[in-house]
Amino acid sequence: MDTSADARPDNPKPLSRRQRGSLKTLLSRPSCFGNETGSLPIGEFDTGTASKQVYDAQVLVIGAGGLGCEILKDLAMCGVVNSVVVMDLDTIDVTNLNRQFLFRSKDVGESKAAVAARFINERCPWMNVVPYHGKIQDKDADFYKQFKVVISGLDNVEARRWLNGMIVNLVEFDEDGDPIPETIIPLIDGGTEGFSGQSRMILPRITSCFECSLDAFTPSAAVPLCTIAETPRIPEHCIAYAYVLQWPKEFPDRKLDADSPDDMKWVHSKAVERAEKFGIEGVTYMLTMGVVKNIIPAVASTNAIVSAVCVNEAIKVLSFCSQSLNTYMMYMGSDGIYSHTFVYERKENCPVSSSATHKMSLPSSTTLNALIQQLCDGEFRLKAPSITSSENTLYMRKPMALEKATRKNLDKTLKDLISDGEELTVTDPVFPDTSLGLVIKFED
Structure with a gap:
């Protein structure tokens, strides 16, 4: 008599060893640890529909670089995911080949998204990957609404802020002001730098969002142009001098192509000359590539762990x-295999995930230009804000005709433009399809 688990009455058809190792088996058996039992419940585990839910779901992967290649591979090896769209703006560079394993030497110069999709489709025919070569900002809300989950492998804060704002703004509310579950698209954000990495679960309007944790990211420190031009101290200053100052003088009608080996060799040679003049060591071709393209140090094993x-x-x-x-996992490979998780709390006055109106106290003599600068340099870290009041357009960057018409307001004081306690509406490229409510109180 066969007493194995596969021969029991509740499982009359024995499973092969191959089947027992499939994710489909896991999804077809009851679990004591279903989603509804966790501290961040999203839905109830149903063995009858789980496999179909995964198979029918459209998954969006943003980024086909070091992290994105691993994400696509992992989705394919799950064996239950059917439909994936991958987006990436970049083309393949020879420096990508040491860690972005879906690419080969013959692929250099081609679209990362297209090559990654082609590789997966050929090797893993059970999954259909559709590539898109372009910016995430090129797609509208209707495009993002079609996905059941978004996995982000972006490598810069600005793009992640934009994506976060888009996904959060897709949430609709019922008559009681509660989020409608069907409009909530989970955003899973991954990131790596060297031996460190993180993965995060964002449920728009329920958990904290990426914008809530913006204070945890140190603003990029720009090097003064005078330092680059007059008193370089480190190799990076010499490289910046070559491509920021020398290139425009040498090639005024042509933009530097960071993906062109010839252009990068020119920058490298000029940076070496500059370094020798000031007795600075350490200018290498790889460092030149890293500075010009703002390459973040990457370790293949870290990408593999975070993508998994x-x-x-x-x-x-x-x-x-x-x-x-729930909701944040941090991996620190430099400390061994150490990782920990914690709940990233929502920021009550988050400009994206909350509808709170923000307040600022300023002297009435503050100019509109100074206010705009504070919005860029302060806690909001805006990029190119436009401002309107309830009655007037104070400053609008686009279209060009409106920018020209409102430019005169930049040097005017706030007391000449608005009344004390008036609410302003601020829009910015980092907040797609949304605005920031701002009440200005005069200190004097």
Whole structure:
């Protein structure tokens, strides 16, 4: 008599060893750790529909670089994911080949998204990957609404802020002001730098969003142009001098192409000359590439670990087969295999995930230009804000005709433009399809 688990009455058809190792088996068996039992419940695990939920779901992967290649591979090896769209703006550079394993030497110069999709489709025919070569900002809200989960492998804060704002703004509310579950698209954000990495589960309007944690990111420190031009101290200053100052003089009608080996060799040679003049060592071709293209140090094993966590969370949020991450996992490979998780709390006055109106106290003599500068340099870290009041357009960057018409207001004081306590509406490229409510109180 066969007493194995596969031969029991409740499982009359024995599973092969191959089947027992499939994720489909996990999704077809009851679990004591279904999603509804966790500290961040999203849905109830149903063995009858879990596999179909994953198979029918459209998954969006943003980024086809070091992290994105690993994410695509992990999704394919799950064996239950069918439809994936991958987006990336970049083309393949020879420096990508040491860690972005979906690419080969013959692919240099081609679209990362297109090559990655082609590789997965050929090797893993059970999954259909559709590539898109372009900016995430090129797609509208209707495009993002079609996905059940978004996995982000972006490498810069600005793009992640924009994506976060887009996904959060897709949430609709019922008559009681509660988020409608069907409009909530989970955003799983992954990031790596050297031996460190993180993965994060963002449920728009429920958990904290990326904007809530913006204070944790140190603003990029710009090097004064006078330092680059007059008193360089480190190799990076010499490289910046070559491509910021020398290139425009030498080639005034042509923009530097960071993906062109010839252009990069020119920058490298000029940087070496500059370094020798000031007795600075350490200018290498790889460093030149890193400075010009703002390359973040990458370690393949870190990408593999973080991508696995991201895909694991995607499968859980699509099938509800296990408890979701609540809400932040940090990996620190320089300390061994140490990692920890914690709940990233929502920011009450977050300009994206809350509808709170923000207040600022300023002297009435503050100019509109000074206010705009404070919005860029302060806690909001805006890029190119436009401002309107309830009655007037104070400053609008686009279209050009309106910018020209409102430019005269930049040097005017706030007391000449608005009344004390008046609410302003601020829009900015980092907040797609949304605005910031700002009440100005005069200190004097």
